[in-house]
Amino acid sequence: MDVRPARTDDRAALQPIVEHWVRGRVSGRVLPNEVAAIIGSVGSPQTWHALASDESTVLGVMGLTEPNPEVLPYVTTERPAQVVHAFVDPSWLGHGVGALLAGAIERRAVATRRSELLVRSGPRYELSGWPFWSARYGDPVTIEHADRGDTAVWRKVL
Numbered sequence: 001m002d003v004r005p006a007r008t009d010d011r012a013a014l015q016p017i018v019e020h021w022v023r024g025r026v027s028g029r030v031l032p033n034e035v036a037a038i039i040g041s042v043g044s045p046q047t048w049h050a051l052a053s054d055e056s057t058v059l060g061v062m063g064l065t066e067p068n069p070e071v072l073p074y075v076t077t078e079r080p081a082q083v084v085h086a087f088v089d090p091s092w093l094g095h096g097v098g099a100l101l102a103g104a105i106e107r108r109a110v111a112t113r114r115s116e117l118l119v120r121s122g123p124r125y126e127l128s129g130w131p132f133w134s135a136r137y138g139d140p141v142t143i144e145h146a147d148r149g150d151t152a153v154w155r156k157v158l
């Protein structure tokens with residue numbers, strides 16, 4: 001397994017992985033606008049993405065970007081960043097791909113002098129993503145409750 005910065009020419013290989021996960025919770029249907037926004041940000045200057053692969057097969061992606069307004073209340077240091085777009089090929093779950101990607105994201109954050117990482121994860125990912133972040137960063141700093149379900153935020157000071 002390898003990890004490297006993602007490029008725009010990785011977008012096509014990531015499309016089916018992102019389409020697998022970015023779906024309406026009730027309908028189960030792909031959310032095309034959200035998928036397009038995620039795929040379109042891969043290789044863009046705004047969001048740095050780590051890409052995991054095995055031989056030439058793309059296994060997953062994870063992004064690092066400026067904090068969104070929703071996480072600003074939970075920032076505690078001068079140079080925060082947000083982790084976004086964590087998606088691993090469903091047939092590779094639980095094989096360390098996410099940990100490999102998170103390690104690359106943390107190294108990139110340190111190398112670019114970021115002082116802390118924030119992760120925000122909504123109800124869609126409560127079963128598929130929350131256990132991963134809690135295993136890596138401990139209990140969430142908050143769980144926001146809303147009609148449409150809960151959203152958790154994790155913080156890792158670097």
Ligand SMILES: CC(C)(COP(=O)(O)OP(=O)(O)OC[C@H]1O[C@@H](n2cnc3c(N)ncnc32)[C@H](O)[C@@H]1OP(=O)(O)O)[C@@H](O)C(=O)NCCC(=O)NCCS
Nearest residue numbers: 087088093094095096097098099121125128129131132135
């Ligand atoms: C979240 C995600 C990126 C994690 O990637 P992964 O490759 O499955 O995770 P790893 O195999 O690297 O797991 C690392 C550690 O996290 C923990 N972990 C991961 N998934 C877990 C789960 N479902 N339940 C409990 N612990 C879990 C384990 O402690 C694991 O360590 P271990 O293998 O030594 O036990 C991946 O599961 C995924 O793409 N999920 C679907 C989309 C999603 O929810 N994304 C997050 C949006 S915020």
